[in-house]
Amino acid sequence: MTFMRSTKRYLSILLTALFMLTSMASLQAQAAMVGTGEAVAQQQLSVDRAELKAMLDDQEVQAKLASLGVSQDQVEQRIDSLTADELADFNSQLDDAPAAAGVVGIIVLFLVIFIITDMLCATNVYSFVNCVN
Template structure:
């Protein structure tokens, strides 16, 4: 009987240590409701980015960017760094632009975004634009 008690005492000590170890290093999970609007906004931002990236694949856009001294990779990087609100504004401006402007309007819009981000010290694309700060 004493052997069983000593054995149970050892097992209970091991179990207590394991329980303490498990609760010390465990992480807590947090659950929350995700609204439909939030999911739609995330999906729309992804679609907007894809549309802008597909515009960069057009040869005439690449030629115009090359004429202005801006690389395609730099523009693609900026598109990936746009916030969902900036993407929505950008796509709204593209939708409202007259159909005749086409590529030139898109490129001018890209340049305006780059100039504004240069002025805010977020990028350094153009050497002639100086930081406001």
């Protein structure tokens, strides 16, 4: 009888400790409301990137980029790496540009972005641009 009581006691202590350890070790999930503004901004960012990539499908843009030695994949990677502010600034510049100058403006902007990233040692597209570091 005492053996059964002591076994029950040790077993209950062991199970209590195990229960406490597993309940303390469980991860707590944090839930928060996502504001409409945040959701719309994220969706707008995706739409802006898609519109910019759609502009790359133009034959004139592809021919100009090819003549400059820049592949379409490199441009798409750069578009994906743009922050929301940079993308908004770029789109505002496109909105202000005349319709015919849009293609040239896009190409010039990409060239400037390539030069800046070359200077920051992020890429090595142009051999004449030296890294700042």
